[in-house]
Amino acid sequence: MKKSISLALIVFISIGIIIVFWLSDFEFGKYDNLREAIQKGIPYPAIKLVHTEEYDGVTIVMYTAKPEEEELPFANYTPLAIAFFRGNDEEGWSNIGHNGWTHYENDNMHVYHEYLQEHDEKGNDRDQI
Structure with missing residues (x-):
């Protein structure tokens, strides 16, 4: 009796978790297309x-941000x-x-510069874009 109740409870909880993930917009780090990656992957309101x-x-x-x-x-x-972004x-x-900006401003101009610094598993620099 206790085994059947435990098994039913495990099945019920598992189904509940699956439904929650299915109904939510939960992502596992990859987006289906670039538009979705821009909409969901950028932390600032674009x-x-x-x-x-x-x-x-x-x-x-x-992009311009708020x-x-x-x-x-x-x-x-x-x-x-x-x-x-990387992928297809x-x-x-x-x-x-790193999603952001560095902003310098004076009366004559605004300067923005951003670099992508990639590292390997050991922390060594790969490339700078």
């Missing part, structure tokens, strides 16, 4: 996609941000970049 370019197997996405008011309460500008529509897309 306002407009400015430019997309592939370089050495990495897709670089430039600064978080808690982090930057006096930001009255729309920053450009960069995200780095068959194997899935993953966000490999």
Whole structure:
């Protein structure tokens, strides 16, 4: 009797967990296409996609973002941000970049620069894009 109740409880909990994952937008790190990767993989609210370019197997996405008011309460500008993705529509897309921007401003111009620094398993630098 106790075995059948335990087995039924395990089956019921397993079905519940499967339903929760199925109904949610839970992802395991890979996205089906680049559009989904941009929508779900970028931590900042993207306002407009400015430019997309592939370089050495990495897709670089430039977009305008909305600064978080808690982090930057006096930001009255729309920053450009960069995200780095790797993959394709068959194997899935993953966000490999640090998603952000470095912003310098004066009266004459704004300067943004971002680099992707890749490391191997031992922490050695691979490439800089």
